[in-house]
Amino acid sequence: MNLEGLEMIAVLVVVVLFVKVLEQFGLLEASYDDSVEDELELSAVRHRPEGLEQLEAQTRFTRKELQVLYRGFKNECPSGVVNEDTFKDIYSQFFPQGDASTYAHFLFNAFDTDHNGSVSFEDFVMGLSILLRGSVQEKLNWAFNLYDINKDGYITKEEMLDIMKAIYDMMGKCTYPILKEEAPRQHVEIFFQKMDKNKDGVVTIDEFIDCCQNDENIMRSMQLFENVI
Amino acid sequence: MAAGVAAWLPFARAAAIGWMPVANCPMPVAPRDHGKRQDELIILNVSGRRFQTWRTTLDRYPDTLLGSSEKEFFYNEETKEYFFDRDPDAFRSILNFYRTGKLHYPRHECISAYDEELAFFGIIPEIIGDCCYEEYKDRKRENAERLMDDQEENKDNKLPNMNFRETMWRAFENPHTSTMALVFYYVTGFFIAISVITNVVETVPCGSTPNQKDVPCGERYTVAFFCMDTACVMIFTVEYLMRLFAAPSRYRFMRSVMSIIDVVAILPYYIGLVMTNNEDVSGAFVTLRVFRVFRIFKFSRHSQGLRILGYTLKSCASELGFLLFSLTMAIIIFATVMFYAEKGSSSSKFTSIPASFWYTIVTMTTLGYGDMVPKTIAGKIFGSICSLSGVLVIALPVPVIVSNFSRIYHQNQRADKRRAQKKARLARIRVVKTGMSSAFLHNKRNGLFNELLELPVMEQHLSKTASLLESQHHHLLHCLEKTTVSLLPTSTISNMTAHEFVDEQLYEQNCREGAVQSYPSCSPSLSSQEGPTGTCCTHQARKNPLPDASVPPTCQGALQELSAVHIQCSDQPALSTSRSSLNMKLDDTSRLNCKSGLITTAIISIPTPPAVSPEGDSQPLTSPSMQTIASSNAVKVSTL
Numbered sequence: 001m002n003l004e005g006l007e008m009i010a011v012l013v014v015v016v017l018f019v020k021v022l023e024q025f026g027l028l029e030a031s032y033d034d035s036v037e038d039e040l041e042l043s044a045v046r047h048r049p050e051g052l053e054q055l056e057a058q059t060r061f062t063r064k065e066l067q068v069l070y071r072g073f074k075n076e077c078p079s080g081v082v083n084e085d086t087f088k089d090i091y092s093q094f095f096p097q098g099d100a101s102t103y104a105h106f107l108f109n110a111f112d113t114d115h116n117g118s119v120s121f122e123d124f125v126m127g128l129s130i131l132l133r134g135s136v137q138e139k140l141n142w143a144f145n146l147y148d149i150n151k152d153g154y155i156t157k158e159e160m161l162d163i164m165k166a167i168y169d170m171m172g173k174c175t176y177p178i179l180k181e182e183a184p185r186q187h188v189e190i191f192f193q194k195m196d197k198n199k200d201g202v203v204t205i206d207e208f209i210d211c212c213q214n215d216e217n218i219m220r221s222m223q224l225f226e227n228v229i
Numbered sequence: 230m231a232a233g234v235a236a237w238l239p240f241a242r243a244a245a246i247g248w249m250p251v252a253n254c255p256m257p258v259a260p261r262d263h264g265k266r267q268d269e270l271i272i273l274n275v276s277g278r279r280f281q282t283w284r285t286t287l288d289r290y291p292d293t294l295l296g297s298s299e300k301e302f303f304y305n306e307e308t309k310e311y312f313f314d315r316d317p318d319a320f321r322s323i324l325n326f327y328r329t330g331k332l333h334y335p336r337h338e339c340i341s342a343y344d345e346e347l348a349f350f351g352i353i354p355e356i357i358g359d360c361c362y363e364e365y366k367d368r369k370r371e372n373a374e375r376l377m378d379d380q381e382e383n384k385d386n387k388l389p390n391m392n393f394r395e396t397m398w399r400a401f402e403n404p405h406t407s408t409m410a411l412v413f414y415y416v417t418g419f420f421i422a423i424s425v426i427t428n429v430v431e432t433v434p435c436g437s438t439p440n441q442k443d444v445p446c447g448e449r450y451t452v453a454f455f456c457m458d459t460a461c462v463m464i465f466t467v468e469y470l471m472r473l474f475a476a477p478s479r480y481r482f483m484r485s486v487m488s489i490i491d492v493v494a495i496l497p498y499y500i501g502l503v504m505t506n507n508e509d510v511s512g513a514f515v516t517l518r519v520f521r522v523f524r525i526f527k528f529s530r531h532s533q534g535l536r537i538l539g540y541t542l543k544s545c546a547s548e549l550g551f552l553l554f555s556l557t558m559a560i561i562i563f564a565t566v567m568f569y570a571e572k573g574s575s576s577s578k579f580t581s582i583p584a585s586f587w588y589t590i591v592t593m594t595t596l597g598y599g600d601m602v603p604k605t606i607a608g609k610i611f612g613s614i615c616s617l618s619g620v621l622v623i624a625l626p627v628p629v630i631v632s633n634f635s636r637i638y639h640q641n642q643r644a645d646k647r648r649a650q651k652k653a654r655l656a657r658i659r660v661v662k663t664g665m666s667s668a669f670l671h672n673k674r675n676g677l678f679n680e681l682l683e684l685p686v687m688e689q690h691l692s693k694t695a696s697l698l699e700s701q702h703h704h705l706l707h708c709l710e711k712t713t714v715s716l717l718p719t720s721t722i723s724n725m726t727a728h729e730f731v732d733e734q735l736y737e738q739n740c741r742e743g744a745v746q747s748y749p750s751c752s753p754s755l756s757s758q759e760g761p762t763g764t765c766c767t768h769q770a771r772k773n774p775l776p777d778a779s780v781p782p783t784c785q786g787a788l789q790e791l792s793a794v795h796i797q798c799s800d801q802p803a804l805s806t807s808r809s810s811l812n813m814k815l816d817d818t819s820r821l822n823c824k825s826g827l828i829t830t831a832i833i834s835i836p837t838p839p840a841v842s843p844e845g846d847s848q849p850l851t852s853p854s855m856q857t858i859a860s861s862n863a864v865k866v867s868t869l
Contacts, residue, residue: 006570010610068268069239075328076237094241107244124240131243139246146247167248191251212250221249221256228239 047080049121058122059129066125073121081118084108098172106166110146132228139222140209154202160188272310273324278317279310286327293351295327319346326352334361340368374640375647397475414531417468421527424461427454428521462498465491465524487530494524537641541634545626548633552626556593559622563589563615570608577604588612593619669703670730706730 022028049055055066077086084105091104111119111127130138145151149159164184171179195203195211212218249256271287273280273295290296305312313320319338323346326332334343334357347354357365391399400410431447431454447454469491476482497517504514529535542549564585571579578601579585588601592615603612710729731739 004573004607006566007605007607007610010570010607013614014610072237090237091241091244094238107247110247128240128243131246140250143247143250147250164251167251187251187253190253208250217252217255218250221252222246224249224256224259225242225246227259227261228242 047118047120049080055122055125059125060133061125061129069125069128070121073124081120082124083118087119095170095172097174098170100170102166102169103163106146106149106163109149110142132225136213136219136222137209140212141205144205144208154204155208156202157188157192160191160203161185164188164191273320274305274308274310274312275315275317275320276313278320280320280324282324282327289327289330290352295323295350297351299351315346315349316342319343323347323350323352326356331358332356332361333358334365336364340365340372344369375643394475395477397471398477401472401475413468417464418528418531420461420464421524421531423457424465424524425522427457427461428518428524458498461524462495465495465527469495487527490523490526490529493520494527497521533641537634537638540637541630544637545630545633548626548629552623555622555625559593559615559618560586560589563593563611563618566611567603567608567615570605570611571603574604574608579603579608589615592616594623595620666730668699669706672700672703673707 019028049070052063052066055061056063059066061069074080076082076090082090087108088101088104091107092100094100108119109115111123113123113126127142130142134142144155147155147159147163149162161184164187168179168184168187173179192201192203194215195207197207197211268283268285270281271284273282287295287300294300300311303311303313318335319342322333322335332352332354344354354365400407400413404410404414432445434443435446435449469488472488472491473479473482482488497520500517501514529539564582567588568579568582568585571577571585579588585601588603590596591598591601592612595616597616603609
């Protein structure tokens with residue numbers, strides 16, 4: 001049979017249709033690789049915290065306080081863990097004028113002590129325990145940890161700048177006086193002048209704690225949130 | 230700030246410690262949490278079903294009833310719970326809103342009941358979650374349409390003063406309003422049918438003469454057909470002109486579809502009259518005859534189904550447009566392919582692409598005339614693909630059109646059904662209203678009887694089981710009566726009395742009679758007459774100077790003082806005689822009064838028989854008492 005151009009195309013079309021029909025019947029396997037993703041969805045993360053007694057022992061909250069905290073936590077995150085997007089969402093709701101997502105990112109990393117990408121109730125409550133019931137030393141330690149983005153024990157100017165920009169971002173545009181571009185940078189300079197004793201361009205944990213303990217304002221403001229829970 | 234996030238505020242405040250080392254200035258003082266109490270459970274008792282929740286859960290939304298101090302109004306001291314006398318089922322979704330932050334609309338709930346609950350608890354329906362919002366909006370729209378239909382029907386009600394033009398317009402729009410309209414409706418319908426049949430029969434070949442081939446009837450009986458046509462067009466013209474005259478807005482009427490159809494239906498005739506025997510335009514003349522078939526569209530005034538079909542097509546315009554567009558695309562594609570496929574074969578009918586359009590259309594709509602068939606293999610393959618895809622493309626928009634039609638049709642049916650139900654509903658409402666007012670009047674009469682006859686003992690018998698509510702209501706109406714003072718032109722201060730409620734029947738009758746009669750202007754002698762029965766209702770029957778004949782026939786003036794007691798009872802014809810019934814012994818009176826529920830109204834009515842002359846003060850007063858009103862077994866007892 002002498003197949004000409006158009007007839008070839010016609011035959012091809014028929015063959016393609018035939019193959020499609022066979023696929024429908026499952027006789028021919030379609031070789032797509034997006035069926036694996038479905039399985040991951042099924043094992044959605046469900047996390048249960050450790051017992052109440054253990055948490056009581058590990059943190060400085062009373063039983064009742066832990067109960068209240070857990071109820072609020074579980075209500076917002078029924079699956080038991082907070083992932084970064086939810087965290088950003090929740091934190092942004094408190095700062096409607098500005099963009100809190102960058103700072104929330106740093107905060108998330110500070111809470112997520114085991115760095116597994118999600119904050120469970122234990123992480124949450126440990127962090128809160130330090131912040132609300134810890135000694136000044138512990139609080140300052142926590143703050144240092146927050147500023148030290150790559151957790152290498154030193155705060156560099158770049159890290160501080162990032163943090164500062166994140167904080168200033170939360171203010172948003174509508175401020176009085178208008179926030180200038182170089183405000184974060186200036187603030188970082190002031191900070192480093194104060195904190196960096198040996199002028200080596202980085203702030204270590206000891207410099208940080210020393211300096212803060214000598215500053216009355218900072219000491220007083222650390223006690224500010226004593227009675228939050 | 231959203232609800233659950235309030236629970237995270239402590240966390241956000243704690244995290245603020247991260248700013249402290251960076252800050253240069255001292256921080257403001259934190260607010261103290263006075264009266265910090267432990268979170269407590271509150272009990273919400275909704276019609277017996279108890280719901281419990283934390284107080285802080287409710288405090289999440291402070292601008293609703295449950296979240297604000299408004300709920301203190303519902304606090305029950307004895308049981309230490311908040312009691313709401315509402316539907317517990319609907320309350321479930323409301324309480325869930327506080328718990329989860331999302332408001333859901335339960336599908337089985339009636340939309341207006343749900344709306345009421347939301348309004349009561351101070352929650353705006355706009356925060357219904359996405360999952361349920363569409364359903365809610367759909368139901369609400371349906372409900373609004375239903376209510377709108379009801380309102381539209383109200384416009385049909387007869388306005389009291391319609392001039393001739395408006396009456397005519399109403400007759401045209403609703404043929405059921407009067408017999409004339411109905412007759413007109415049927416006559417026009419008949420003539421439309423006649424006209425259409427004439428047009429059709431005109432072209433039928435009838436009776437061939439041997440030496441000629443078949444001649445259509447139109448040419449054989451020209452005169453007859455011409456006369457029929459003329460008659461129909463006359464009727465249609467007259468109808469159109471009458472509609473044009475009666476239309477409230479002529480400009481809008483002329484732009485409406487029906488009027489255009491009318492014009493198109495009758496114009497060819499006149500144009501034909503004008504340009505007779507002009508050879509050049511006779512071709513156009515023939516074309517014009519085609520337009521005569523549009524007369525059949527005039528039937529859409531007569532048939533609601535046709536109108537519904539029209540609305541459906543109009544409302545599905547976008548789906549039809551899509552169908553047309555996709556069909557056009559497919560036709561062009563397949564025509565091109567078929568043309569090139571069949572180019573090779575000899576004596577192929579597919580001479581050009583436009584010629585192939587015909588094949589494609591016939592194949593896609595599965596007609597398959599067979600005047601053009603592909604001969605090559607490629608042509609046959611593509612031809613079969615063409616017919617398969619044709620079926621699919623046409624089947625797609627059809628369900629949308631059908632569902633639209635069904636919706637509009639059911640809406641119409643619903644409207645008809647509601648119209649029928651409305652009549653029954655109005656009748657029911659009217660019965661209830663008259664029952665209420667007659668109960669009031671009855672109680673009043675009984676009360677007065679008791680006062681005058683000084684029979685406190687009878688009260689227990691006569692006052693039926695009137696509830697406290699009813700008696701308070703009647704007292705209210707009584708006060709209203711006393712408040713409104715009847716200021717008739719000839720009355721003096723001492724003669725002023727209050728208006729009174731009367732039975733509707735009697736009111737109308739009095740209006741009628743008021744138009745006929747002129748009343749005695751003053752009958753002081755009547756009031757001074759105090760027989761043994763006169764004491765009965767004298768202070769009620771204090772004679773007002775009755776209005777003279779200047780009372781407008783529509784009785785819109787003040788209600789006249791009425792002077793006879795009219796008791797309607799069904800089964801006591803023996804008592805129909807006269808005021809002597811008032812002389813009856815006590816127990817008889819009580820029997821009279823306590824009879825079956827038909828003793829409804831006790832009204833004072835004017836003695837009305839024509840026999841009463843203007844001076845006839847002391848004239849027969851018994852005659853009015855014997856007059857029965859409304860041809861029922863009414864006992865009219867005069868109290869003069």
